[in-house]
Amino acid sequence: MLSQQDMLEAERHGRQVRSIYVYEAPVRLWHWINALALTVLAVTGYFIGQPPPTMPGEASDNFLFGYIRFAHFAAAYIFAVGILGRIYWAFVGNHHAKQIYLLPITNAQWWSEVFYELRWYLFIEKTPKKYVGHNPMAQLMMFFFFTLLATGMLFTGFALYGEGAGLGSWQDRLFGWVIPALGGSMQTHSLHRLGMWIMMTFVMMHVYAAIREDIMSRQSLISTMISGWRMFKD
Ligand code: HEM
Numbered sequence: 395m396l397s398q399q400d401m402l403e404a405e406r407h408g409r410q411v412r413s414i415y416v417y418e419a420p421v422r423l424w425h426w427i428n429a430l431a432l433t434v435l436a437v438t439g440y441f442i443g444q445p446p447p448t449m450p451g452e453a454s455d456n457f458l459f460g461y462i463r464f465a466h467f468a469a470a471y472i473f474a475v476g477i478l479g480r481i482y483w484a485f486v487g488n489h490h491a492k493q494i495y496l497l498p499i500t501n502a503q504w505w506s507e508v509f510y511e512l513r514w515y516l517f518i519e520k521t522p523k524k525y526v527g528h529n530p531m532a533q534l535m536m537f538f539f540f541t542l543l544a545t546g547m548l549f550t551g552f553a554l555y556g557e558g559a560g561l562g563s564w565q566d567r568l569f570g571w572v573i574p575a576l577g578g579s580m581q582t583h584s585l586h587r588l589g590m591w592i593m594m595t596f597v598m599m600h601v602y603a604a605i606r607e608d609i610m611s612r613q614s615l616i617s618t619m620i621s622g623w624r625m626f627k628d
């Protein structure tokens with residue numbers, strides 16, 4: 395298994411290196427479990443906010459909404475435990491495992507590459523740059539539209555959950571303060587829902603970028619999030 399250091403060393407000796415191990419197993423496993431949990435959260439959350447106006451039959455024969463809320467809360471716990479595990483891995487994992495938590499904002503070269511990537515995505519630049527981990531633009535977007543946003547969804551989600559679990563529950567004691575801080579239950583619901591739409595916008599752009607880069611950037615993307623290895627093409 396080649397580290398980035400080994401690769402640079404090999405290249406210094408004139409050997410061409412075409413693949414490198416980037417994303418460790420916990421990051422990959424987390425990525426796909428998190429994507430599934432988020433899909434369930436977005437679909438069930440959508441219906442929590444826009445419930446079907448009526449259900450046929452006796453009320454006591456129906457538990458559809460109970461199932462929708464149960465699926466939301468079950469996926470929410472998977473999402474929350476996943477995020478905690480992912481934060482742990484940022485401490486013990488490799489350099490790339492830290493990328494979605496730490497932005498090198500004082501590095502001018504990094505910023506210039508953010509804008510290079512922006513021009514590349516806009517089809518202005520014609521030559522793709524190669525990156526072992528996330529490209530600077532992806533890193534910036536993941537930080538704001540995943541890391542920060544997911545934290546906001548956890549805080550607002552558990553605060554709303556605390557309303558149901560009741561005063562004095564751990565959800566209420568840890569996150570209850572979020573509701574008055576945001577101006578009330580209605581505002582917390584609305585912001586939680588707005589967060590869902592922002593997250594879904596990120597997901598659509600993210601999947602588009604992953605497929606586009608897989609085809610255009612001369613390096614593997616989607617298979618890298620499956621196997622862990624980045625392949626470079628000429
Ligand atoms: C990024 C992940 C999440 C998404 C996309 C999401 C989405 C949504 C949406 C769209 C709603 C409906 C809001 C409304 O219009 O009233 C909702 C409600 C809710 N969510 Fe989430 N949610 C997420 C994470 C969480 C988490 C981590 C929890 C924590 C347990 C949670 C708990 C709740 C609760 C308690 C409600 C209100 C249920 C009700 O009033 O019946 N959500 N969610």
Ligand code: HEM
Pocket residue numbers: 421425428429430432433490491493494527528529532536540597600601604605615616617618619
């Ligand atoms: C709810 C859906 C999804 C979310 C929230 C999401 C989120 C993320 C996040 C946060 C990362 C950074 C991983 C890390 O460093 O820990 C990432 C990486 C990645 N995701 Fe997703 N993802 C989703 C779905 C998908 C899908 C469907 C694909 C495949 C088409 C995909 C392809 C990738 C790839 C290829 C990378 C690595 C990109 C690179 O090497 O720079 N993701 N994703």
